[in-house]
Amino acid sequence: MTSLLDVRDLCVTYRTGGGDVPAVRGVDLALDPGGTLGLAGESGSGKSTVALALLRLLPGTAGVTGEVLLEGENVLDMRWGRLRAVRWAGASIVFQGAMHSLNPVRRIGDQIAEPMAVHGTVPAGEVPARVTALLEQVGLPDSRYRDYPHQLSGGQRQRVMIAMALACEPRLVIADEATTALDVMIQAQILTLLKRLVAEHGIGMLMISHDLSVLSSTCDRVAIMYAGRIVEQGPAREVVHEPAHPYADALSAAFPRIGDPASRLAPRGLPGDPPDPADRSPGCVFRPRCAVAETVCATVDPPLWPVDPDAEGASTRQAACVHVGPARPLTAAPTEEKRP
Numbered sequence: 532m533t534s535l536l537d538v539r540d541l542c543v544t545y546r547t548g549g550g551d552v553p554a555v556r557g558v559d560l561a562l563d564p565g566g567t568l569g570l571a572g573e574s575g576s577g578k579s580t581v582a583l584a585l586l587r588l589l590p591g592t593a594g595v596t597g598e599v600l601l602e603g604e605n606v607l608d609m610r611w612g613r614l615r616a617v618r619w620a621g622a623s624i625v626f627q628g629a630m631h632s633l634n635p636v637r638r639i640g641d642q643i644a645e646p647m648a649v650h651g652t653v654p655a656g657e658v659p660a661r662v663t664a665l666l667e668q669v670g671l672p673d674s675r676y677r678d679y680p681h682q683l684s685g686g687q688r689q690r691v692m693i694a695m696a697l698a699c700e701p702r703l704v705i706a707d708e709a710t711t712a713l714d715v716m717i718q719a720q721i722l723t724l725l726k727r728l729v730a731e732h733g734i735g736m737l738m739i740s741h742d743l744s745v746l747s748s749t750c751d752r753v754a755i756m757y758a759g760r761i762v763e764q765g766p767a768r769e770v771v772h773e774p775a776h777p778y779a780d781a782l783s784a785a786f787p788r789i790g791d792p793a794s795r796l797a798p799r800g801l802p803g804d805p806p807d808p809a810d811r812s813p814g815c816v817f818r819p820r821c822a823v824a825e826t827v828c829a830t831v832d833p834p835l836w837p838v839d840p841d842a843e844g845a846s847t848r849q850a851a852c853v854h855v856g857p858a859r860p861l862t863a864a865p866t867e868e869k870r871p
């Protein structure tokens with residue numbers, strides 16, 4: 532089966548007056564049709580840069596290398612006309628903060644109709660009925676068709692953004708912090724809606740959030756980013772509830788876990804700051820903040836490898852840490868030597 536999305540060795544560097552900022556460094560991601568992949572990491576880890584790179588929406592100051600294969604076709608090599616056809620119809624994106632993404636002086640229905648008109652995916656005469664159907668799918672009455680964005684609540688506007696994203700029946704939806712600005716009740720409603728729509732339409736979804744609990748309740752698989760790299764990826768339950776990489780562990784511990792009263796009362800924080808993206812020191816980039824760092828971590832920068840190479844299906848769970856997987860022997864000697 533061809534992957535819906537296959538990202539290979541994606542690197543993004545922003546050119547700034549203060550020098551180059553390598554925001555994404557060698558990211559590999561894969562998503563099957565109908566699959567849901569979560570991308571998590573703290574602020575500045577490069578999540579949005581990945582999302583924007585997938586549809587070539589980055590500013591001109593960004594240099595991009597690697598491959599973004601959408602149903603086998605490299606988005607990074609597409610000619611402009613082909614790229615325009617792929618946006619909305621092949622893959623669409625829902626951003627945080629719908630008020631800034633919607634046009635304040637255009638009616639909701641007309642804005643949802645626009646991608647269909649531009650791409651000609653629906654005959655002109657059928658567009659109003661399709662808009663009404665989309666409004667219904669996202670839980671809005673068709674009386675909202677003629678409303679302006681300011682007449683809707685934040686949650687309703689976010690539903691409009693989802694309706695727009697689905698308008699041309701894309702195979703991939705990218706949701707970038709799509710529920711972050713919403714209160715917890717509305718957030719739950721929108722997540723339920725997204726999950727239902729993705730399942731009903733067989734759409735693949737890449738969901739970006741700094742909130743692991745959101746991803747664990749929505750996605751099949753989760754990838755954790757730190758300083759522009761994926762440091763762990765695998766089945767959502769395992770990555771969120773039994774993280775292997777020390778950073779994934781710290782991120783997971785920062786969120787209260789349902790059913791664990793102790794963690795609900797005292798989520799752990801992660802000391803220190805994320806590294807300067809321009810820092811090219813050798814070794815593991817997480818080392819200065821890592822509670823289990825050893826001497827070897829100052830020189831070895833491990834790639835992603837299987838967490839448990841002996842377990843069945845283990846190849847799907849990977850982490851980039853010398854303390855997990857086949858790298859363990861690397862740590863054995865220095866650890867023994869250090870002991871008195």
Ligand SMILES: Nc1ncnc2c1ncn2[C@@H]1O[C@H](COP(=O)(O)OP(=O)(O)OP(=O)(O)O)[C@@H](O)[C@H]1O
Nearest residue numbers: 545547552554573574575576577578579580590808
């Ligand atoms: N236009 C830009 N020019 C220069 N640097 C940028 C630009 N956009 C992002 N960056 C830098 O790239 C890195 C990754 O930023 P990005 O916004 O992708 O992270 P993020 O994980 O999505 O963060 P957040 O959750 O806060 O949105 C950061 O160091 C950021 O400062």
